[in-house]
Amino acid sequence: MDITSPLVEMRDISIAFGGIKAVDAVSVDLHPGEVVGLLGHNGAGKSTLIKILSGAYRADSGEIRVNGEPVSIGSPRDAKRHGIETIYQTLALADNVDAAANIFLGRELLTPWRTLDDSTMEAETRKVMGRLNPHFRRFKEPVKALSGGQRQSVAIARAIYFNARVLIMDEPTAALGPAETRQVAELILELKRQGIGIFLISHDLHDVFDLADRVSVMKNGRVVGTARTGDVTQDEVLGMIISGKCPAGAVPGPGALRG
Numbered sequence: 678m679d680i681t682s683p684l685v686e687m688r689d690i691s692i693a694f695g696g697i698k699a700v701d702a703v704s705v706d707l708h709p710g711e712v713v714g715l716l717g718h719n720g721a722g723k724s725t726l727i728k729i730l731s732g733a734y735r736a737d738s739g740e741i742r743v744n745g746e747p748v749s750i751g752s753p754r755d756a757k758r759h760g761i762e763t764i765y766q767t768l769a770l771a772d773n774v775d776a777a778a779n780i781f782l783g784r785e786l787l788t789p790w791r792t793l794d795d796s797t798m799e800a801e802t803r804k805v806m807g808r809l810n811p812h813f814r815r816f817k818e819p820v821k822a823l824s825g826g827q828r829q830s831v832a833i834a835r836a837i838y839f840n841a842r843v844l845i846m847d848e849p850t851a852a853l854g855p856a857e858t859r860q861v862a863e864l865i866l867e868l869k870r871q872g873i874g875i876f877l878i879s880h881d882l883h884d885v886f887d888l889a890d891r892v893s894v895m896k897n898g899r900v901v902g903t904a905r906t907g908d909v910t911q912d913e914v915l916g917m918i919i920s921g922k923c924p925a926g927a928v929p930g931p932g933a934l935r936g
């Protein structure tokens with residue numbers, strides 16, 4: 678493995694649905710401990726792009742590299758094998774069971790006698806939740822009783838317990854109030870400290886600007902530009918989202934207009 682390689686690179690990725698180019702020659706990358714925000718209006722192509730990375734869709738053309746090596750991602754299982762996990766907006770939790778049962782859902786730990794190893798699963802759950810959300814105490818409750826932010830931390834614990842290096846979060850705070858949104862921001866900072874790379878998708882600039890190291894702005898399936906958040910103002914990024922013009926502090930996507 679080349680230690681200078683990004684965790685993930687998507688190069689020149691395109692996909693069309695019935696003649697509409699949902700994603701058109703898009704390149705993005707992500708380094709360890711980095712948060713890259715994907716921004717853009719409704720229909721810009723953000724979710725479609727990350728669904729290609731998570732294995733929900735296969736690109737018509739382009740290349741995905743993981744740790745510098747070209748990979749083929751044809752299913753969510755392939756993505757997970759490469760350490761890429763997705764937190765869906767719905768979180769896909771089993772509401773009637775507790776955090777441990779959710780974290781190990783479908784990947785249960787067994788004793789040498791082939792029975793469920795509940796005590797090890799609970800101990801592991803306390804360990805991984807302790808890393809993410811040290812104040813969490815509600816280990817015995819069904820997750821439907823938890824707050825939105827707590828549910829989010831269970832979903833993230835499930836992803837990282839199985840060694841995710843790359844986390845995709847599509848609109849993670851869309852359904853959350855301000856306090857829970859702050860809790861998710863804390864979770865993201867903790868994941869960064871652990872060296873996990875995160876693609877954070879949002880159409881809310883303010884949600885991502887503080888957390889992201891870089892942002893890539895999409896419009897009509899194309900990248901307008903990519904910038905370090907320290908090199909551009911929020912107003913400039915808003916201009917990229919609205920007008921599709923790339924300011925001086927950003928690197929333009931293929932064919933993008935300078936503005």
Ligand SMILES: Nc1ncnc2c1ncn2[C@@H]1O[C@H](COP(=O)(O)OP(=O)(O)OP(=O)(O)O)[C@@H](O)[C@H]1O
Binds near residue numbers: 699720722723724
């Ligand atoms: N399965 C599909 N079949 C047909 N068209 C699709 C499909 N998925 C996405 N599209 C189209 O691709 C384009 C990009 O959609 P996408 O969902 O990626 O946008 P987005 O940036 O995630 O928007 P939002 O902010 O609303 O979530 C849209 O024009 C959408 O209608």
Ligand SMILES: [Mg+2]
Binds near residue numbers: 725
């Ligand atoms: Mg979307």
